[in-house]
Amino acid sequence: MLLRLFTRVPGTLLSARIPGTPPLMAVRWASDAPRSATDGEKHIHNKLLQGLNPTKLTVTDSSGGCGSMYVVEVEAECFRDISRVKQTMMVNRLLKDELKDMHGMRVLCSVPPATKS
Amino acid sequence: TRLITANAKAKIDTAVKSPLVVFMKGTPDEPMCGFSRAVVQILQMHGVDKITSVDCLQDPEIREGIKEYTDWPTIPQVYVKGEFIGGCDVMVQMHQSGELHELLVKEEILPPDHASEPESESKN
Numbered sequence: 001m002l003l004r005l006f007t008r009v010p011g012t013l014l015s016a017r018i019p020g021t022p023p024l025m026a027v028r029w030a031s032d033a034p035r036s037a038t039d040g041e042k043h044i045h046n047k048l049l050q051g052l053n054p055t056k057l058t059v060t061d062s063s064g065g066c067g068s069m070y071v072v073e074v075e076a077e078c079f080r081d082i083s084r085v086k087q088t089m090m091v092n093r094l095l096k097d098e099l100k101d102m103h104g105m106r107v108l109c110s111v112p113p114a115t116k117s
Numbered sequence: 118t119r120l121i122t123a124n125a126k127a128k129i130d131t132a133v134k135s136p137l138v139v140f141m142k143g144t145p146d147e148p149m150c151g152f153s154r155a156v157v158q159i160l161q162m163h164g165v166d167k168i169t170s171v172d173c174l175q176d177p178e179i180r181e182g183i184k185e186y187t188d189w190p191t192i193p194q195v196y197v198k199g200e201f202i203g204g205c206d207v208m209v210q211m212h213q214s215g216e217l218h219e220l221l222v223k224e225e226i227l228p229p230d231h232a233s234e235p236e237s238e239s240k241n
Binding site for chain 1 (some may be wrong): 191203204205229
């Protein structure tokens with residue numbers, strides 16, 4: 001019987017941004033042992049951090065560390081009032097080179113809650 | 118660099134003239150990729166019975182050409198009335214928000230919503 005290696009996608013929560021402090025790195029618990037970020041995840045994370053100034057960002061290699069499939073969740077102010085396609089295109093553009101080596105990439109963009117006045 | 122051949126561009130130009138077309142891996146009856154399958158299922162869930170599609174696995178020129186044509190790195194890709202709507206993630210989000218239904222009705226892929234208020238259940 002084949003063991004399912006991951007019943008949830010293991011991943012690393014990188015940089016829940018707290019204004020005024022450097023990004024934290026935390027590990028999200030999965031059904032197997034937690035692991036630290038892969039080089040690919042870190043690389044992509046940094047590119048998107050710099051390119052989008054996100055308020056929330058998770059980058060997960062969902063291919064078991066092979067770098068062939070990533071899931072990217074980004075919340076950023078720069079996405080406000082932009083169509084979903086254009087939001088994703090902003091992410092795609094930043095990861096143009098990385099995409100060449102990937103089989104696929106899931107991109108989930110969102111906008112931070114409107115700031116209170 | 119131009120990665121799209123004139124042949125592929127012509128085929129894609131023609132394909133996107135359809136009211137709705139899905140560039141996918143496999144066919145609606147036999148999707149060959151989970152993301153392509155998901156897009157087909159979402160459309161079927163919304164009542165699109167006959168899905169016009171292009172099987173990108175059958176034509177390497179189109180498989181690469183569509184990525185250049187749309188400036189979008191992945192397949193599946195959904196076009197409605199010549200406009201790129203999105204891939205699987207966008208379709209899922211639009212499905213969840215109700216935007217997809219609105220779009221399909223607005224672009225006459227689906228019939229207009231009838232005055233769809235259910236009749237009052239009162240027994241009087």
